[in-house]
Amino acid sequence: MDIGTYLALASVLFGLGAVGFLVRRNMLIQLMSIELMLNSVNVMMLAFNRAYPGNHAGQVFAFFVIAVAAAEAAVGLAILIAYYRIKRTLDTDDATLLRY
């Protein structure tokens, strides 16, 4: 079980999150897909830090990614609630307020 396995797994998880964000139209599922992508990046940084354990740079960066992801989820869900108040749906195809 070498580091390449971890990196390949993180790439596949990132791809799953990207597909979910691009294909789904439900805003909640799209926010969850963003969380999937952020988590896969954490796996990659921890694997590299484990391979070069001279310092904690990768783990410190993963720590900051977790903190910023929490802030992003809070603001994203607030935007989702504001959008639901206006449109009464979560379908992102209906998000055309700034379009015309």
Next chain:
Amino acid sequence: MSFPGATLFVVTAIFAMAGALFTISSNRPLRAAIGLLVHIISLAGMFLTLDAQLLAALQLLVYAGAVVVLFVFVIMLIGPAAEVDPMQGRIASRALSIGLTVAVVLSVASTVAYFDAPWGVVPDDFGTVEGLGLAIYQQSLVPFEVVSITLLVAIVGAIAIARSPTE
């Protein structure tokens, strides 16, 4: 890597991929949230195989304890309207985005799978509360404080955005 670590990695990898697939394919947001929960818990187990004990605990606390619960609260707040009709139309653009993403991911994954670095010898305090805490407070104190301000701004911003416009 030792045998228990390899076993734990295989089990958590399978559960992480299953949870991610369930999240992006489920039509009901609550089921997607449960898939995200499975994904996050198995990733916390995978962090243990990478000698990141503090981050595994933080992953459980912050993601499983806060983010997923926030998602579930919003799903319950919105109710049945949280469900959007299954995908219809735009087959070409959907197929194009899936195909492009799969192609890029397959090329990247098959390339990085051959990256080979020996697992270095781990110091005693690697990934523990003491080691990572000293690294954060000695080498990245300013980013740490900036992140705390970011969280404060996110709290205020979330309240300001989600507040009812009638007030």
